[in-house]
Amino acid sequence: MSVIRIQAEPFDxxxxxxxxxxxxxxxxxxxxxTGFCRDEGGRLSALELEHYPGMAxxxxxxxxxxxxxxxxxxxxxxxxRFGLIxxxxxxxxxLAASAHRQAAxxxxxxxxxxxxxxxxxxxxxxxxxxxxxAWVEAKAEDDAAMERWI
Amino acid sequence: MKLVxxxxxxxxxxxxxxxxxxxxxIATIADLVRWLKTKGEEYEYAFENEAVVRAAIDHxxxxxxxxxxxxxxxxxxxxxxxG
Numbered sequence: 001m002s003v004i005r006i007q008a009e010p011f012d013x014x015x016x017x018x019x020x021x022x023x024x025x026x027x028x029x030x031x032x033x034t035g036f037c038r039d040e041g042g043r044l045s046a047l048e049l050e051h052y053p054g055m056a057x058x059x060x061x062x063x064x065x066x067x068x069x070x071x072x073x074x075x076x077x078x079x080x081r082f083g084l085i086x087x088x089x090x091x092x093x094x095l096a097a098s099a100h101r102q103a104a105x106x107x108x109x110x111x112x113x114x115x116x117x118x119x120x121x122x123x124x125x126x127x128x129x130x131x132x133x134a135w136v137e138a139k140a141e142d143d144a145a146m147e148r149w150i
Numbered sequence: 151m152k153l154v155x156x157x158x159x160x161x162x163x164x165x166x167x168x169x170x171x172x173x174x175x176i177a178t179i180a181d182l183v184r185w186l187k188t189k190g191e192e193y194e195y196a197f198e199n200e201a202v203v204r205a206a207i208d209h210x211x212x213x214x215x216x217x218x219x220x221x222x223x224x225x226x227x228x229x230x231x232x233g
Contacts, residue, residue: 092233115232120230122156
């Protein structure tokens with residue numbers, strides 16, 4: 001039931017919502033989370049996202065399957081971009097649909113917490129001075145955010 | 151068996167992937183890491199902190215004690231930072 005796309009191109013959150021809900025009368029709620037590239041106070045010119053093709057799709061599908069088991073979802077769309085992404089551009093979309101709001105809110109939050117820890121993507125900073133910066137380090141609080149669902 | 155590397159693990163080893171003939175007695179991910187570290191300083195560097203590097207067998211996350219018999223593709227990579 002879930003739609004999962006790993007792509008270099010930007011996406012349109014409103015169009016994805018329309019694609020999920022169009023022509024349906026059973027959906028009472030959608031929650032869309034969009035993650036954007038920040039410039040970190042003007043320090044970054046871009047983030048470069050590397051991914052593991054094949055596993056990225058498979059792992060997100062496993063997480064989506066878990067979400068669908070835990071909540072009565074009527075639709076779930078996950079889009080994650082790779083490549084060079086500029087500040088202000090979207091990186092990730094999680095769109096959850098359900099009859100009532102709670103399931104959509106919780107499922108979207110669960111998806112993001114698991115995706116950050118388990119989907120095989122790695123960010124590297126590109127700096128405004130033209131140099132390539134460091135690989136972004138994983139944060140302990142992202143681990144903790146996932147633990148709360150266990 | 152195909153090995154694939156990502157992010158700074160890939161950079162430290164200096165290649166994206168390689169095909170290896172596994173020697174006798176390599177049963178788990180941890181065994182494989184121990185053996186790779188004998189292959190050169192680039193591998194020693196990549197796995198200098200073994201607890202940090204993650205592994206996947208055929209696109210599924212695994213722990214260091216996971217058996218590797220029958221694996222087609224084993225990946226090593228840093229903790230993930232997507233989302």
